[in-house]
Amino acid sequence: MKSRTLTLFTAMAFFALTITVQLSAQTSPSKIITFNAPGAGKDAGEGTFAYGIVKSGAIAGWDIDASGVFHGFLRAVDGSFTTFVAPGAGKDRGYGTVAYGINPSGAIAGDYDDARNVFHGFLRATDGKIKTFVAPGAGTAFGQGTFAVSINPAGTIAGYFSDTSNVYHGFLRVSNGTIKRFDAPGAGTGSGQGTLVDYFSGINPTGAITGSYLDASSVYHSYVRAPDGSFTTFDVPGAGTGKLQGTQSASINPGGTVAGEYIDASNVYHGFLRASDGTVTEFDVAGAGTDAGQGTVPQNLNPAGLIVGFYIDADDTYHGFLRAEGGITKFSVPGAGTGSGLGTIPTSNNQADAITGYYGDARGVWHGFVRTP
Numbered sequence: 007m008k009s010r011t012l013t014l015f016t017a018m019a020f021f022a023l024t025i026t027v028q029l030s031a032q033t034s035p036s037k038i039i040t041f042n043a044p045g046a047g048k049d050a051g052e053g054t055f056a057y058g059i060v061k062s063g064a065i066a067g068w069d070i071d072a073s074g075v076f077h078g079f080l081r082a083v084d085g086s087f088t089t090f091v092a093p094g095a096g097k098d099r100g101y102g103t104v105a106y107g108i109n110p111s112g113a114i115a116g117d118y119d120d121a122r123n124v125f126h127g128f129l130r131a132t133d134g135k136i137k138t139f140v141a142p143g144a145g146t147a148f149g150q151g152t153f154a155v156s157i158n159p160a161g162t163i164a165g166y167f168s169d170t171s172n173v174y175h176g177f178l179r180v181s182n183g184t185i186k187r188f189d190a191p192g193a194g195t196g197s198g199q200g201t202l203v204d205y206f207s208g209i210n211p212t213g214a215i216t217g218s219y220l221d222a223s224s225v226y227h228s229y230v231r232a233p234d235g236s237f238t239t240f241d242v243p244g245a246g247t248g249k250l251q252g253t254q255s256a257s258i259n260p261g262g263t264v265a266g267e268y269i270d271a272s273n274v275y276h277g278f279l280r281a282s283d284g285t286v287t288e289f290d291v292a293g294a295g296t297d298a299g300q301g302t303v304p305q306n307l308n309p310a311g312l313i314v315g316f317y318i319d320a321d322d323t324y325h326g327f328l329r330a331e332g333g334i335t336k337f338s339v340p341g342a343g344t345g346s347g348l349g350t351i352p353t354s355n356n357q358a359d360a361i362t363g364y365y366g367d368a369r370g371v372w373h374g375f376v377r378t379p
Contacts, residue, residue: 036378036379038337038339038340038375038376038377039085039375039376039377039378040339040340040365040373040374041056041081041373041376042054042069042373042374043067043068043069043077043079043081043374045069045071045077045089046069046070046071047070047071047072047073047074047371048072049072049369049371050369050370050371051070051370051371051372052069052071052072052074052371052372053069053070053364053366053371053372053373054079054364054373054374055067055069055364055372055374056081056353056362056376057105057353057362057363058105058107058108058206058207058353058354058362059108059354059355059356059360059361059362059376060108060109060110060112060356061110061356061357061358062083063083063356063358063360063376064081064082064083064108064112065108065362066081066105066106066107066116067079067081067105067362067364068102068103068104068105068116069089070372073099074098074099075096075097075098075099075102076095076100076102076103076118077089077090077091077102077103078090078091078092078104078105078114078116078130079105080105080130081374088134090103090130090134090136091103091118092116092118092126092128092136092138093138094118094120094126094138095118095119095120096118096119096120096122096123097121098121101119101121102118103116103118103128104116104117104118105130106154106205107154107155107156107157107163107205107206108157108206109157109158109159109161110159111132111159111161112132113131113157114129114130114157115128115129115130115154115156115157115163116128116130116155117151117152117153117154118138119151122148123148124145124146124147124148124149124150125149125150125151125152125168126138126139126140127139127140127141127152127153127154127163127165127179128154129154129157129161139152139154139179139183139185140152141165141177141179141185141187142185142187143167143175143187144167144168144169145167145168145169145170145172149172150167150168150169150172151168152165152167152177153168154179155203155204155208156204156205156206156208156209156215158209158211158213159211160181160211161180162179162180162181162213163178163179163209164178164179164203164208164209164215165177165203166200166203167187168200172197172198173194173195173196173198173199173200174198174199174200174201174202174219174220175188175189175201176188176190176201176202176203176215176217177203178209178215188201188235189201189219190227190231190237190239191237191239192219192227192239193219194219194220194222196224198220198224199219199220199221199222199224200219200220201217201229202217202218202220203215203216203217204217204218204256204257204258204266206353206354207256207257207258207259207306207307207354208257209258210259210260211260212233212262214230214231214232214233214262215230215231215258216228216231216255216258216264216266217229217231217255218253218254218266219239223247224249224250225247225248225249225251225252226250226251226252226253226254226269227241227252227253228240228242228253228254228264228280230255230262230264238284240253240284240286241268242268242276242278242280242286244268244270244288245268245269246269246270246271246272246273247271248271250269251270251271252268253266253268253269254266254267254268256303256304256306256307256315257304257307258307259307259308259311260309261311262282263279263281263307263311264280264307265277265278265304265306265307265315266278266280266304267301267302267304267315268288272296272297272298273298274296274297274298274299274301275294275299275300275301275302275318276290276301276302277289277290277291277302277303277304277313277315277329278304279304279307279311289302289329289334291327291329291334291336292334292336293317293319293325294317294318294319295317295318295320295321295322296320297320299318299322300318300319300320300322301317301318302315302317303317303318305363306352306353306355308355308356308357309357310357310359311330311331312329312355313328313329314326314327314328314352314353314354314355314361314363315327315352316349316350316351316363317336321344321345321346322346322347323343323344323346323347323348324348324350324351324365324366325337325349325350326339326350326351326352326361326363326377328355328359328361337350337377338350339365339373339377341365341367341373342365342367343365343367343368343370347366347370348365348366348370349365349366350363350365351364351365351366352377359378359379360376360377360378361376361377361378362374362377363375
């Protein structure tokens with residue numbers, strides 16, 4: 007079952023050269039702008055969640071209002087907002103519309119749960135019209151359904167669905183509406199197992215898809231699905247082999263390079279970069295915690311190979327990082343809380359090195375941000 011709460015902190019959205027990259031700079035001349043979607047709630051757990059940013063600087067995401075209902079939004083380059091609700095979206099607390107993927111033309115992909123908490127995918131076109139869809143075989147019980155999470159420049163949507171047995175399967179929806187199901191080799195067939203697709207940047211311009219799958223022992227492994235439908239699966243050395251441990255990809259860029267995290271035998275998170283030739287580089291952000299549930303969590307990889315993500319320190323506070331060839335720059339949004347479960351959570355970066363994401367303040371209210379070089 008998909009959890010809206012867990013989504014906020016993933017983003018469903020966790021031959022090696024192992025390195026620990028040191029902090030390259032404590033400060034930088036970057037500029038951070040914070041923002042709130044119109045109608046976003048102002049109490050703990052409510053607010054604005056920016057998720058995807060494209061080259062123009064347009065941002066897609068969602069807000070949670072004072073009644074706990076979710077709404078999608080598009081934030082234009084000039085800072086103006088368009089909020090929207092998918093037809094049929096539930097109107098009770100914890101229900102509503104969530105936008106994850108946005109492509110260069112401004113088309114947005116996401117999902118919504120209806121009044122019965124069944125999930126459906128949607129495509130919001132550049133003219134604002136919303137088309138909803140359901141993957142063939144998707145379950146229709148509470149928490150089941152279709153989750154659209156990534157869209158590429160051609161308008162092809164990648165996502166996953168849970169069937170009537172709560173098993174996950176990947177899907178590809180092309181621009182004419184045709185949907186094709188896929189399963190990674192080795193994916194488990196038990197409840198809560200199966201094939202998942204990465205959020206926002208799970209599909210690249212060529213149609214290559216990355217994600218993770220849970221095997222019959224509920225261990226994570228990562229895959230790349232080529233445009234011709236063939237699969238390459240992989241595990242990062244050092245990844246744990248216990249339940250809910252293993253390798254989780256997060257993003258694939260136009261060159262086929264993949265970034266993500268792996269969870270070790272102590273349930274600590276570590277970052278990795280996997281080149282198209284299969285070479286893997288592991289890394290940790292200095293200051294990342296080393297207890298269970300802490301560590302380094304990459305979120306997105308842009309065309310130039312820059313990785314953005316967050317790390318969780320020894321106090322369970324979130325901080326942002328940007329990994330470039332020269333090292334890692336850490337940052338926190340001014341006003342971000344410093345308590346457990348609070349802080350700065352970058353989610354994506356574009357070709358111009360702009361970064362978006364969200365942060366939780368000291369009261370547990372969430373706000374969007376964009377960081378420019």
